[in-house]
Amino acid sequence: MKRIFALLAILSSLDAFPLDEIVKKEEFKLGSYTTVSGKTIPEVRFGYETYGKLNAEKSNAILIAHYFTGNSHAAGKYAASDAGPGYWDGIIGSGKALDTDKYFIIAVDSLVNLTPGEPTTITTGPASRNPKTKRPYGMGFPLVGVRDFVNVQKRLVDSLGIKKLLAVTGASGGAAQAMEYAVAFPKEVGKVIAVIGPGLSLPPYTIALLDLWSAPILLDPKWSKGQYYGKTAPLAGLTESLKLITHSSVSFDWAQTVGGGFESDSRAPLTAYEHRYAIEALLQTRGEARASKIDANSLLYMAKAIQSFNVENETSALAAEVLFIPVRSDLIFPPELSVAAARTLCTKGKKAMVSVLETTGGHLDGLLKIAEAATPITQFLNGQLKSCP
Numbered sequence: 001m002k003r004i005f006a007l008l009a010i011l012s013s014l015d016a017f018p019l020d021e022i023v024k025k026e027e028f029k030l031g032s033y034t035t036v037s038g039k040t041i042p043e044v045r046f047g048y049e050t051y052g053k054l055n056a057e058k059s060n061a062i063l064i065a066h067y068f069t070g071n072s073h074a075a076g077k078y079a080a081s082d083a084g085p086g087y088w089d090g091i092i093g094s095g096k097a098l099d100t101d102k103y104f105i106i107a108v109d110s111l112v113n114l115t116p117g118e119p120t121t122i123t124t125g126p127a128s129r130n131p132k133t134k135r136p137y138g139m140g141f142p143l144v145g146v147r148d149f150v151n152v153q154k155r156l157v158d159s160l161g162i163k164k165l166l167a168v169t170g171a172s173g174g175a176a177q178a179m180e181y182a183v184a185f186p187k188e189v190g191k192v193i194a195v196i197g198p199g200l201s202l203p204p205y206t207i208a209l210l211d212l213w214s215a216p217i218l219l220d221p222k223w224s225k226g227q228y229y230g231k232t233a234p235l236a237g238l239t240e241s242l243k244l245i246t247h248s249s250v251s252f253d254w255a256q257t258v259g260g261g262f263e264s265d266s267r268a269p270l271t272a273y274e275h276r277y278a279i280e281a282l283l284q285t286r287g288e289a290r291a292s293k294i295d296a297n298s299l300l301y302m303a304k305a306i307q308s309f310n311v312e313n314e315t316s317a318l319a320a321e322v323l324f325i326p327v328r329s330d331l332i333f334p335p336e337l338s339v340a341a342a343r344t345l346c347t348k349g350k351k352a353m354v355s356v357l358e359t360t361g362g363h364l365d366g367l368l369k370i371a372e373a374a375t376p377i378t379q380f381l382n383g384q385l386k387s388c389p
Contacts, residue, residue, distance in 0.1 A: 023049050023076035028121050028156045039142035044152060047109040047122030048072050051092055052100035061162045062098060063153065064107040065170035065177035067367065068302060069114050069245065071121045074107040074361060078120060090371030097377040103166065108156065110149050112301040114294045126226065126297035134311050138297060141227035145308035150181040167381065169193035171366045176309040183311045186319040193377060195325045196366030198333045199341030201310035209248060210303040214239035219294045228247050238296045242287040251329040251362030258282060321351040321387060323380040325373050328356055332363045346388035353387045
């Protein structure tokens with residue numbers, strides 16, 4: 001069991017040199033918002049964090065959208081006693097790739113964020129209270145897509161007086177948001193850095209994967225068609241969903257480091273059905289730990305939103321240069337998707353390039369090993385990378 005918790009610590013580890021500042025969560029209130037599908041959300045609020053300073057010309061801003069299960073805590077700590085810094089601390093800070101001496105970084109919480117109950121997340125979604133009924137929306141909350149995510153992000157950017165973003169970036173689902181933002185507002189984005197992203201649209205394989213991630217929640221009787229607020233949450237189904245998400249996010253090589261041994265030498269799997277292999281126990285432990293912090297309906301809504309990503313027919317509007325950073329061992333968004341997207345953009349006369357992160361940990365390396373992509377990110381922001389060879 002000690003081995004299991006050691007592996008959990010490795011999986012959750014981040015850069016050892018945190019942003020040297022205490023950060024705080026800010027709240028943005030939008031008021032009424034009408035979704036792309038025509039539904040009105042009467043009160044919208046979401047959180048954001050900033051690092052660095054906005055220059056007088058307001059020309060040095062970089063927007064960060066977060067990944068599927070993340071939030072806007074991309075760097076630094078809320079208190080010195082925090083166990084670790086934000087997820088991209090390895091590239092955010094003085095002298096780092098996203099240099100806070102040069103850039104003003106804005107990291108945002110998405111709509112339907114998975115952790116609405118956490119004090120460090122501010123979001124509007126199915127767990128929010130409907131102003132009319134004073135009760136949580138549940139599955140009555142309007143469906144939203146990636147375009148809705150970036151539409152509300154744009155309102156925040158406007159409120160800060162920023163006319164054009166130097167860059168938009170994000171990992172995984174955040175990469176999809178970055179591409180969507182650049183297509184939706186082409187004159188207002190200079191560069192895109194898409195890390196472990198799907199390219200220009202979500203592939204059928206990953207659309208199906210998101211459906212599989214959602215399925216255990218729907219099968220849990222305690223889900224009760226989304227009306228579980230104030231009752232027992234569907235933690236069993238949610239735990240299974242999170243186990244699937246973790247398994248998808250790592251790699252074959254990562255699993256080999258866990259090994260095929262037993263959870264305990266005294267609990268050989270063939271001596272009792274409930275006895276498990278070490279990798280089963282690891283996924284179970286991690287799933288249970290995360291389930292207590294995540295809202296099941298929000299996971300369903302986030303999956304539906306990410307499935308909607310598709311800018312294949314809108315790239316003619318794109319004005320930004322694009323850097324794709326896939327991970328060689330990624331099973332969710334293999335590097336071939338980024339290569340194909342870059343070729344498509346180059347064929348259309350756009351500027352695009354690919355820098356593959358040669359690591360073996362799978363999709364999660366776009367978070368845990370992001371510091372290894374510091375050089376291409378820095379070169380791209382400085383205009384030193386050659387596009388469309």
